[in-house]
Amino acid sequence: xxxxxxxxxxxxxxxxxxxxxxxxxxxxxxxxxxxxxxxxxxxxxxxxxxxxxxxxxxxxxxxxxxxxxxxxxxxxxxxxxxxxxxxxxxxxxxxxxxxxxxxxxxxxxxxxxxxxxxxxxxxxxxxxxxxxxxxxxxxxxxxxxxxxxxxxxxxxxxxxxxxxxxxxxxxxxxxxxxxxxxxxxxxxxxxxxxxxxxxxxxxxxxxxxxxxxxxxxxxxxxxxxxxxxxxxxxxxxxxxxxxxxxxxxxxxxxxxxxxxxxxxxxxxxxxxxxxxxxxxxxxxxxxxxxxxxxxxxxxxxxxxxxxxxxxxxxxxxxxxxxxxxxxxxxxxxxxxxxxxxxxxxxxxxxxxxxxxxxxxxxxxxxxxxxxxxxxxxxxxxxxxxxxxxxxxxxxxxxxxxxxxxxxxxxxxxxxxxxxxxxx
Amino acid sequence: xxxxxxxxxxxxxxxxxxxxxxxxxxxxxxxxxxxxxxxxxxxxxxxxxxxxxxxxxxxxxxxxxxxxxxxxxxxxxxxxxxxxxxxxxxxxxxxxxxxxxxxxxxxxxxxxxxxxxxxxxxxxxxxxxxxxxxxxxxxxxxxxxxxxxxxxxxxxxxxxxxxxxxxxxxxxxxxxxxxxxxxxxxxxxxxxxxxxxxxxxxxxxxxxxxxxxxxxxxxxxxxxxxxxxxxxxxxxxxxxxxxxxxxxxxxxxxxxxxxxxxxxxxxxxxxxxxxxxxxxxxxxxxxxxxxxxxxxxxxxxxxxxxxxxxxxxxxxxxxxxxxxxxxxxxxxxxxxxxxxxxxxxxx
Numbered sequence: 001x002x003x004x005x006x007x008x009x010x011x012x013x014x015x016x017x018x019x020x021x022x023x024x025x026x027x028x029x030x031x032x033x034x035x036x037x038x039x040x041x042x043x044x045x046x047x048x049x050x051x052x053x054x055x056x057x058x059x060x061x062x063x064x065x066x067x068x069x070x071x072x073x074x075x076x077x078x079x080x081x082x083x084x085x086x087x088x089x090x091x092x093x094x095x096x097x098x099x100x101x102x103x104x105x106x107x108x109x110x111x112x113x114x115x116x117x118x119x120x121x122x123x124x125x126x127x128x129x130x131x132x133x134x135x136x137x138x139x140x141x142x143x144x145x146x147x148x149x150x151x152x153x154x155x156x157x158x159x160x161x162x163x164x165x166x167x168x169x170x171x172x173x174x175x176x177x178x179x180x181x182x183x184x185x186x187x188x189x190x191x192x193x194x195x196x197x198x199x200x201x202x203x204x205x206x207x208x209x210x211x212x213x214x215x216x217x218x219x220x221x222x223x224x225x226x227x228x229x230x231x232x233x234x235x236x237x238x239x240x241x242x243x244x245x246x247x248x249x250x251x252x253x254x255x256x257x258x259x260x261x262x263x264x265x266x267x268x269x270x271x272x273x274x275x276x277x278x279x280x281x282x283x284x285x286x287x288x289x290x291x292x293x294x295x296x297x298x299x300x301x302x303x304x305x306x307x308x309x310x311x312x313x314x315x316x317x318x319x320x321x322x323x324x325x326x327x328x329x330x331x332x333x334x335x336x337x338x339x340x341x342x343x344x345x346x347x348x349x350x351x352x353x354x355x356x357x358x359x360x361x362x363x364x365x366x367x368x369x370x371x372x373x374x375x376x377x378x379x380x381x382x383x384x385x386x387x388x389x390x391x392x393x394x395x396x397x398x399x400x401x402x403x404x405x406x407x408x409x410x411x412x413x414x415x416x417x418x419x420x421x422x423x
Numbered sequence: 424x425x426x427x428x429x430x431x432x433x434x435x436x437x438x439x440x441x442x443x444x445x446x447x448x449x450x451x452x453x454x455x456x457x458x459x460x461x462x463x464x465x466x467x468x469x470x471x472x473x474x475x476x477x478x479x480x481x482x483x484x485x486x487x488x489x490x491x492x493x494x495x496x497x498x499x500x501x502x503x504x505x506x507x508x509x510x511x512x513x514x515x516x517x518x519x520x521x522x523x524x525x526x527x528x529x530x531x532x533x534x535x536x537x538x539x540x541x542x543x544x545x546x547x548x549x550x551x552x553x554x555x556x557x558x559x560x561x562x563x564x565x566x567x568x569x570x571x572x573x574x575x576x577x578x579x580x581x582x583x584x585x586x587x588x589x590x591x592x593x594x595x596x597x598x599x600x601x602x603x604x605x606x607x608x609x610x611x612x613x614x615x616x617x618x619x620x621x622x623x624x625x626x627x628x629x630x631x632x633x634x635x636x637x638x639x640x641x642x643x644x645x646x647x648x649x650x651x652x653x654x655x656x657x658x659x660x661x662x663x664x665x666x667x668x669x670x671x672x673x674x675x676x677x678x679x680x681x682x683x684x685x686x687x688x689x690x691x692x693x694x695x696x697x698x699x700x701x702x703x704x705x706x707x708x709x710x711x712x713x714x715x716x717x718x719x720x721x722x723x724x725x726x727x728x729x730x731x732x733x734x735x736x737x738x739x740x741x742x743x744x745x746x747x748x749x750x751x752x753x754x755x756x757x758x759x760x761x762x763x764x765x766x767x768x769x770x
Contacts, residue, residue, distance in 0.1 A: 075631055080495070080505035081692060083680070084545070110542065111677075123455055123463055131455040138451045163622040167630040191446035203466055209548045211541040213466060262463050270468050271531050273538040277523065280593060286517030288528075292596040306624075334609065339618035343611045372618060382606025394601050398521050410620060419624035 069093075072105060075171060078159070083111040084210075086153065088174030091300075091322060092308040097178055097350050097357040098148070101232050104177035106239045107153055109210035113259045117243045122189075122227070126203075126264040129194030136243050139229065142184040142192075147226065147249070148356045150324045152176040152295050154252035154279055154401035160388070162397050164408075164419040167306040172407060172419060173298075176324070178357035181247050183228030186221050189263070199265040203272075204246050207261035214255045215269040216248065220293070224249045227260065250326030250355040251293040252401070254279055284396030295326030297385050298404035299333055299360070299377035310415030314368035321346075321375050323358045328380035330358040337364070339372030339408065339422050340387075346375065371411040372422055388421065465549075467537040471583040474536070478578030479558025481565040487555050488562050490740070491544040494682075494693055494747055500524075500566040506693075510566040516592070526567025530590045532582065536560050546678060547751070665764055672765025675758055682748075685769040694748060701767045703727050716745035732763050 063070065072087040079085040089105040106112075117136050125131040153175035159165045166172050190202075195218065202221045206212040216225070226247035229236060236242040241258025248255045254274055269275070269291075281289040301321040304310050310317060323330040329352050334343040346360035360375070377385040388405030410420040467473040489498065495506040502508030512522030521528075525535055540556045542548050551559070561577035564570045564585065577585070598604060624630065676685075682694035689696040695708035706713045706721025713721070720743060725731065735742045736759045738752045753759050 073631060075629075077505075077629065110545070110548065123459065125455060125460045125464055131460055132452040133455045133459065134452040141451050142449060164624040165627055165629060167624045171630060192448050192451065194448075205463075205466070209542070209546070211465075211548065213537075213541070264464065264466065266468075266472075268468060268470070270466055270537075271534055272466070273534055273542075276531065276534050276593075277525075277529050277538075282516060282521055282523070282528075284517065286521075286592065288516075288593050289596050289598075290593045292598065294596075294598075296598070306630075334611070339615075341613065341615050341618065343609070343614070372620075376609070378609075383604065384607045384609055386603045390603060394603060397519075398516075410623075420620045421622040422618045423621045 067093075070103065072103060073170060073174075075159075075166070084109050086155075086175060088170045089177050090170050090307075091174050091176070092169050092302050092305050094302070095320065095359070097322075097359050098232065099177035099179055099357075101179065101234065101237050101240070104151075104179065104231075104237070104240055105153070105175050107175070107253065108208070108239070109212055110208050112239050113206070113208035114238055115207060115243060115259055120243050122244060122260060123262045124189060124193040124265070125262065126266050127196040127199040128190075128265050129196060130192075132193050134189070136229070139184055139189075139227065139244065142188050144182055144184060145226070146180055146182050147224075147247075148178065148180045148351070148353050149247060149249045150176055150178040150295075150355060150357045151247075151253045151256055152298075152324070152326075154254060154292070154295070157298075157403040157405070157407075158400040160405075160407075160419075161392075161399050161403055164421045167419050169300050169302050169305045169407070170307055173300040173322075175253070176322075176357070178324075179231040180233070181226055181228035182230035182233070183226040183244075183247065186225035186227055186246070186263075187223075189227060190221060190265070193265075195265055198267045201266045201269050203262075203264040203266060203270050204255070204257040204260060205262040205264070206241075206257045207259040212254075212257055212274065213270065213272045214257060214274055215272065216255060218265075220248065220251070248293075250295060252279065252295060255293065279401060281395065281401055282398045284398065292402055295324070296402060296404040297323070297325035297327070297330065297377045297379035297383050299323035299330075299375040299385060300407050301335070301373050301375050301409060304373065304411055304415070304417050305409055306417045306419055309417050310366065310411065313415070314366050317364065317366045319346075319362040319364070319373065321360055323360060323375065323377040324356070325377065325379035325381075325383070326355060327383065329354055329356075330377055330379055332378040333358075333360040334376040334378075335360075335362045336374050336376075337371045340374055340406075343376070368413055370413055372420070373409050373411060374406050376406055389423070465537075465541055467533045467540070469531040469533045469583075471533065471579070474533075474579045474582055475553045476579050477553035477557050478576050478580075479554045479556070479561055480576045481558075481561045481570065481573045483554075484558035484560070484562025484565075486558075487551070488559055491547070491551075491751075492559065495545060500563060509563055513588070516589070524567065525563055526569060526588065528589055528592070529587055530593050532560065532564070532585050532587055535563060536582075546680075546682070550751075662767075664767055666768075668761050668764040669768045670765075672761035672763070675753075675762050676765050679750075679762070682750075685766070697766055698769050700727050700769075701729060701732065701763060705731075714745050714747040716743055717747070729763050732766075733759050736762065 070090050070093040072089060074082060074085065074087045086107040087105055089099060089103055094103070120136045122134045122139065123132070156175035157172055160172055200218050202216045202218055204214055204216060227244060228247045229244050231237070231240060236245055241260065244260045246257045246260050275290065281292050283289065299321055301319060302308065303320050319335065323333045333346040333348065335346045336343045344362065346362045348358060348360050350359045352358055385404060385406055391403065391405045408420050408422050410418045495503060496509050497503045500508065500510035508522065509525050512524045512527035515522040515527060529535065536556055539559055540549070540551065544550065557577045561570070561575055564577065565573060565575065569585065569587065682692055683697045684690055684692055685697050689698055691708065691711045695711035703726070704721055705725040705727055706717045736753050739746055739748045739750050
């Protein structure tokens with residue numbers, strides 16, 4: 001495939017035309033010509049004349065007032081009540097791989113617990129040599145580590161199982177965030193308590209009014225889980241579990257218990273509400289998969305997308321998106337502009353970290369014709385992101401969780417973008 | 424998970440545990456006291472581990488259920504609005520519209536007991552006695568036709584004898600055996616003759632409108648209100664609001680906020696919007712479906728004066744028999760006064 005995209009697919013003529021255009025631009029050095037002097041340059045702007053606020057004005061800085069639209073958003077009809085609900089990260093407005101703390105999507109089951117740090121306690125009990133209680137200060141005296149991990153809700157894209165529903169990657173793919181956690185290895189704390197033989201399972205429990213619980217197999221607990229108290233360098237935000245949350249890298253977000261208050265070691269799983277009634281995958285034959293912990297490789301184009309249309313008209317443009325896998329890294333993402341007839345490899349940029357978001361770009365010359373854009377992630381195990389129809393072939397249409405199918409955006413001639421399905 | 428991988432993981436666990444036994448410890452934290460463990464270790468397992476002594480009957484359960492559960496889950500456990508249904512749906516799991524309830528989907532009864540006990544009622548968690556949780560669980564078994572006798576009593580003695588119909592409907596994650604698993608060759612060029620759009624999100628039109636547009640519209644609306652207010656005669660307020668008390672009330676209002684909203688964007692939820700409720704006639708919030716007794720009280724001229732609100736909030740069901748408000752009331756007069764003061768600030 002070439003850098004140029006045309007109504008009738010990619011042709012040799014298209015390739016030559018594209019090259020010719022790029023050549024012309026190189027000769028004149030610019031594609032646009034001003035019709036008159038630009039007042040943004042010729043007139044002295046207020047910020048260039050008058051003094052701004054001093055260093056005391058913003059002790060905790062917030063984004064520019066012109067970025068007020070970059071916020072988490074809720075889909076009201078999804079749930080009965082905003083207290084037990086979810087909102088969505090505005091991934092269409094973000095770049096790089098790190099999610100700013102205030103934009104990380106929220107999922108609460110009984111609202112945000114506001115915990116006084118002095119009253120915070122973490123208990124380890126059950127099949128351990130010593131049942132222990134830690135304060136926040138105790139936790140901060142263990143050796144720490146820093147890791148960047150994505151957290152994706154298992155229900156991310158869940159509304160799209162039966163077809164295209166929501167116009168915007170914030171809504172279709174925004175139950176995800178990616179931050180650097182500082183904390184203690186869960187293994188370190190379990191070793192402090194001394195896990196007894198037969199202690200094959202761990203129950204993690206939150207201190208909020210839902211007392212959220214999940215069963216976690218001990219091999220995962222001893223592998224890479226963390227008990228975290230910082231995100232992106234600062235204390236966890238209340239809505240992300242302040243003062244302490246569990247980090248379960250690569251596994252569904254529901255297991256990353258916030259406001260973590262207790263870890264119990266046992267010989268069997270607990271089969272609590274969030275691992276039976278919820279977070280199980282009903283298949284076509286009426287039976288359901290349980291304990292589908294790992295998040296499969298997935299990707300989405302964040303721009304252009306319905307909330308990030310092309311506003312600049314034909315010419316050079318940047319297509320970008322995110323890719324991730326709960327099983328490792330993302331060495332490769334493919335991109336198509338014609339609905340999957342022809343694909344090219346996107347350019348990966350930024351750090352490639354285990355179980356972290358990855359950023360990809362594809363720069364090309366848009367000729368202004370309609371496009372059907374998709375991205376397809378390959379993870380470090382060789383797994384390839386399936387199409388939605390391939391996924392439905394295996395899973396049927398009654399699933400909610402673990403929808404990692406390829407997303408299609410239809411770009412119109414005017415640059416507007418719509419969520420569609422194609423065949 | 425493949426068998427070989429499972430073996431590998433078991434081996435890894437053993438090695439890890441072996442390492443854990445000889446691992447470095449730091450002597451941090453302190454031993455948990457038995458009372459502390461008992462206070463927090465409330466989890467129940469399918470094998471009955473963790474169940475406290477106690478018992479409750481279907482009929483006792485119905486009484487508690489109607490008081491504290493029915494306002495969201497419906498009088499017949501059918502669910503109201505978007506709140507979860509708890510009964511019915513048998514045989515629907517392999518159909519086009521699966522109806523997942525305790526009876527049709529949940530594998531273990533212990534999950535019901537554990538969840539009701541730890542997280543319900545919504546907004547008043549861990550307020551039910553063990554006997555009440557047994558009774559509600561018994562009632563839910565009855566509503567799902569799993570027990571047929573309304574004299575049935577569920578207790579820690581007979582708990583594990585009760586099995587839910589869909590216990591065998593679950594199996595371990597087997598994604599690694601699916602055809603999508605593992606490295607696959609991908610096509611890069613001429614992969615299809617043509618493609619066409621088969622479905623468009625625009626047609627459904629369920630995406631929330633852009634917040635900026637909404638805010639603009641709301642701001643315009645509130646400007647009108649401000650202008651209207653400014654046009655009114657300024658009057659001396661004989662009842663200035665005690666802001667300190669109102670702030671305390673705002674914190675206390677959290678226990679109400681799972682059902683009642685206040686403020687500019689407030690909407691009716693399980694309970695009506697409470698903007699301007701102090702001094703307002705009862706049962707008159709637009710579009711809210713009140714209980715018959717509340718409607719009647721409003722028609723007969725009940726006005727929510729501070730005194731009436733005190734009486735209602737102290738004992739809702741004693742004050743107005745048949746009210747839908749599933750709330751036990753606030754006995755502390757100072758707390759009630761704070762909440763009422765806060766409500767006075769919500770015009």
